[in-house]
Amino acid sequence: DRQKHIRNFSIIAHIDHGKSTLADRILEMTDTIAKRDMQAQVLDDMELERERGITIKLNAVELHYQAQDGETYIFHLIDTPGHVDFSYEVSRSLAACEGALLVVDAAQGVEAQTLANVYLAIDDDLEIVPVINKIDLPSAQPDVVKAEIEEMIGLDASEAVLASAKSGIGIEEILEKLVTDVPAPTGDLKAPLKALIFDSIYDSYRGVVLNVRVFDGMVKVGDKIRLMNNGKEFEVTEVGVMSPKAVKRDFLMVGDVGYITASIKTIQDTRVGDTVTLADNPAAKALDGYRHIQPMVYSGMYPVDNAKFNDLREALEKLQLNDAALEFEPESSQALGFGFRCGFLGLLHMDVVQERLEREFNLDLIMTAPSVDYHVDLTDGTEVVIDNPSEMPETSNISEVKEPYVKASIMVPNDYVGAVMELAQRKRGEFVTMDYLDTYRVNVIYNMPLSEIIFDFFDDLKSNTKGYASFDYEVTGYRPSDLVKMDILLNGESVDALSFIVHRDFAFERGKAIVSKLKETIPRQQFEVPIQAAIGNKVIARSTVKAFRKNVLAKCYGGDITRKRKLLEKQKAGKKRMKSVGSVEVPQEAFMSILKMN
Ligand code: GDP
Ligand code: MG
Numbered sequence: 300d301r302q303k304h305i306r307n308f309s310i311i312a313h314i315d316h317g318k319s320t321l322a323d324r325i326l327e328m329t330d331t332i333a334k335r336d337m338q339a340q341v342l343d344d345m346e347l348e349r350e351r352g353i354t355i356k357l358n359a360v361e362l363h364y365q366a367q368d369g370e371t372y373i374f375h376l377i378d379t380p381g382h383v384d385f386s387y388e389v390s391r392s393l394a395a396c397e398g399a400l401l402v403v404d405a406a407q408g409v410e411a412q413t414l415a416n417v418y419l420a421i422d423d424d425l426e427i428v429p430v431i432n433k434i435d436l437p438s439a440q441p442d443v444v445k446a447e448i449e450e451m452i453g454l455d456a457s458e459a460v461l462a463s464a465k466s467g468i469g470i471e472e473i474l475e476k477l478v479t480d481v482p483a484p485t486g487d488l489k490a491p492l493k494a495l496i497f498d499s500i501y502d503s504y505r506g507v508v509l510n511v512r513v514f515d516g517m518v519k520v521g522d523k524i525r526l527m528n529n530g531k532e533f534e535v536t537e538v539g540v541m542s543p544k545a546v547k548r549d550f551l552m553v554g555d556v557g558y559i560t561a562s563i564k565t566i567q568d569t570r571v572g573d574t575v576t577l578a579d580n581p582a583a584k585a586l587d588g589y590r591h592i593q594p595m596v597y598s599g600m601y602p603v604d605n606a607k608f609n610d611l612r613e614a615l616e617k618l619q620l621n622d623a624a625l626e627f628e629p630e631s632s633q634a635l636g637f638g639f640r641c642g643f644l645g646l647l648h649m650d651v652v653q654e655r656l657e658r659e660f661n662l663d664l665i666m667t668a669p670s671v672d673y674h675v676d677l678t679d680g681t682e683v684v685i686d687n688p689s690e691m692p693e694t695s696n697i698s699e700v701k702e703p704y705v706k707a708s709i710m711v712p713n714d715y716v717g718a719v720m721e722l723a724q725r726k727r728g729e730f731v732t733m734d735y736l737d738t739y740r741v742n743v744i745y746n747m748p749l750s751e752i753i754f755d756f757f758d759d760l761k762s763n764t765k766g767y768a769s770f771d772y773e774v775t776g777y778r779p780s781d782l783v784k785m786d787i788l789l790n791g792e793s794v795d796a797l798s799f800i801v802h803r804d805f806a807f808e809r810g811k812a813i814v815s816k817l818k819e820t821i822p823r824q825q826f827e828v829p830i831q832a833a834i835g836n837k838v839i840a841r842s843t844v845k846a847f848r849k850n851v852l853a854k855c856y857g858g859d860i861t862r863k864r865k866l867l868e869k870q871k872a873g874k875k876r877m878k879s880v881g882s883v884e885v886p887q888e889a890f891m892s893i894l895k896m897n
Contacts, residue, residue, distance in 0.1 A: 303483045305554040307375045307512070308428075309357075309392045311420060312402035313410035313769060314381030317432040319343055319354055320464035321402055321473075322378045328470050329374070331362040331542060342378045342543060347654055354380040355651055356621070357388045357498060359395070359510060359556050361540040366478045374477065375540075375556035381412050383771060384645035387592050387624045390419050391497045391571065394589070395512035395556055398426040398481030400473065401454075405431045405439035405461075408740070409447045411710050411771035417452055426481045429459035430473060435466050443737070451736060484514075484554030491582040492516035492524070494551070494559070494575040501617040505537070507563035511575060512556050514586060519550035523578040524561060527585040531568045532578045533561035566616045571623040592624050594642025595703075595774070596753050597686040598649055599630060599667035599796060600656075601638030603878055607662060608637045614660035615639060618652065625652055630687065634796045634880040635665060640687060643669075646753060646894070665878045667796040668893040671750045674701040674777045689795035691784040694835065700800075701777035703749040706731070709760065711768040713741050718763040726751035727802065749774060750800075754894055785810055787817070788831040788838075789883045796880070799893050810840040816892040818842045821885060828883055 310318040319340040326332045332341060342358040343349055359377045366372055377392040379385075393399065399420040403413055420427055429448055431441045441461050448456040460476060462469030486493075494511040502508050518524065522535045539547040540557040551557045563569060572588035602611045612629075619625050626642035643649040649669060656662050672686040676699040685691055707728070711719050713735075720730070720743065728745040736742055747756075752772055760768050783806055787797035797817075801809050810832035817830050821844050828844040876887035 301373070301552070302486075302488065302554050304370060304372045305375070305484055306372055306398065306477050306481050307377075307396040307484060307554065307556055308398040308400055308477055308481055309377040309379055309389070309396050309420070309425075310400045310402060311379055311389060311393075311416040312381055312432075313404070313407070313412040313416075314353065316381070316402050316404040316407065316410075316413070317464045318381065318402050319378055321400070321430070321432065321462070321470075322358075322360075322376060324464050324467055324470045325374075325376060325474065326360065326362060326543070328467075328474065329362040329364050331360065344543075346658065347651060353382060354378060355385060355388075356380070357392045358543070359392075359498075359541055360543045361546075361556070362542065364474050364478070367475060368478070372478055374474075377556070379416075381416070382647060383412060383415070384643075384648040384651075385624075386412075386415060386419070387644065389416055390423075391589060391623070393420055393423045393425060394495060395497045396423075396425060397484055398428060398477065400477075401427050401429045401448075402432050402464075403429065403444055403448060405433045405441050405444055406436045408440075408444050409451050409710075409736075410769035411708060412769065414451065415771045417454075427454060428473070428476050428480055429454055429456050430462050430469070431456075431459050432462050432464050434461045434468065435463040447737060486513070486515045486553040488515075488517060488553045490515040491580045492518050492522075492575065492577045493582045493586055494518065495586050495588070496569065496571055496573050496575060498623075499569055499571060499620045501566060501620050502560075505560040505562070507560070507566065507569050507620060509559045509561075509563075509569065509575065510557075511551070511559055513551050513553050515553055515582065516577070517550050517552040518559060518575070518577070524559070524575050525578045525581055526568060526570075526573050527576055527582070528570055528573040529568060533563055535559055535561045566620055569620065571620075589623075592644070593774070594624070594626050595644050595749060596646065596649060596669045596671055597640055597642050598669040599632060599635065599638050599687065600627070600641050600653070601632065601635040601665045601667070601796075601878070603663040603665055603876065605636045610660070611639065611656070611662055611664070614656050614662060615641075618655060618659070622652065622655075624648065632667070632689070632796045634794045635667070635878060642686070663876060665876060665887055665890065667890050668799050669753070670799065671703050671753065673782070673800060675699070676701070688784055688798045688800045691798075691800065694783075699779050700782045702780050702782060702800075703774050704746055704776055704778050705749050705752055705772040706775050707745045707747050707752060707756075707770060707772040709743045709745070709768055709770040710736065711741055711743065711764055713739050715764040715767060716741055716743060719743055719760070719768060722756075722759055722763050723747065726756055746775070747772075748778075748780065748802075783834050785813075786833045787813065788829075788833060789817075789821075789885070790828050790881060791831075792881050793833075794880050794885075796890060806834060807839055810834075813892050814840040814842045817889055818844055820888040820892060821883065823847045824883060826882075 445456040493515040498510040574585035630640040731744040
């Protein structure tokens, strides 16, 4: 029967090892997409994904495969991102599957996110099919990589498929392995409906579209569904699958991965990880759902135009449906007005959220300097958690400030171990251990403050190791540190949205750096703008943005009109992410100066 012919799997790997390209070949081989409609990384359909060449969102598609045993199988393939900031997308994808294709680059070998992602799959008891990709490369070393998979992950790699997603080698072998090695979904067609919401998206016509994996029973158009988390009920208006465009179906049944629409207009009603059941014949118990994911970094998000506050709220609510790791709550800033404090999994995530809000919801936004959260013990014995530096209590009320620490694992060829250690030391890292992965690669473990990791560690790591290092981290707890709050004053006034927390040893150096960075980024105004960095009442660095001298257009005097127009347009574009703080116009880059202080 049908259920026996279903195979659900995710493709997981370190970034750039070829997941999306392998998905392309599988779609082609199964005629899901005609050759003429094919483009590289076709599942990366978000504009931002194509521009950056990375996968940001999971993507589930249904395809049909005629196997060597003569039977036709229904595959649900979920392509996933590789970047550490999007690992929540990976873990949610895995919960919808019975198997995972583990793709490892034949020239790079096992990297930090290979391990992180395969452990997620192992925790979910998935059948793992190892694929060694890019064997077409002259530098490919499939045997070395096989040995790494066995030693580092403990998987039997003797049967690993040798593939090239680029040249189409090994694709059929992969499809056959999915048929033979990945189990068909278990679950009972006759039981009450249980479908896991693993993703969702807001559609202005159809309302909330739920992406689900059906674990028991079936659902069809006209059914009355119930969301088990809050008991809300809706009538199903459409069900279907992505292939890769939406294709309507009469029903979704046990084992299927597809979508449901039910005119759900109130966004707050739906939650990723919730279970959908039938109102008339409800399941007794909801599925396990997902663990809550804690943001790593926080930033204030403000509309450039204060009147757009409600638009921003609506946009955040809609985006949150499609980005389950995003958190936000209202806050206000003296400098910027009303906005939201948002929590992200990292700076790439933060950047993607800002871009998506601006593109998909047509908003102009200013984001404040990102910060981790701090646990502050007060002298009265209470503890407060601060995710906004401007809310740091008076020094006289603080007995101790604790900051989040991570265990960072850095994989690197042994030639670069010295460079990695030097960098980690400079970032307040504390050496833990060093293990040889094979004869020439090493895994170096450090305890480090999360803030040092988030801000520029990865870029520095890449440049210090010529791109050979990969790394992963997990938060392990909070530790006391000698931290101080740095205030930034523009024109004599403290700007709350620019203040940040820094280790005392770095305070002087960073104060100087940020002042000179701000001097570069803040454009000249009609008047002189003094910039100061201060700890408490003590100014530790200062500089001045000189006043304007001449009008921009003066340069074009007598010049042709198109040049003038271009200049004006350039100015306008530059203005987009600019906000008046008191009397000073401050551009977006200024708020990010904290990230570029090296
Ligand atoms: P993902 O980040 O894992 O989704 O990786 P992509 O599919 O986006 O591929 C990353 C890069 O590797 C792209 O430039 C691909 O063209 C390239 N690539 C993928 N598979 C192969 C392969 O089998 N051989 C070679 N030579 N390049 C490949
Ligand atoms: Mg990809």
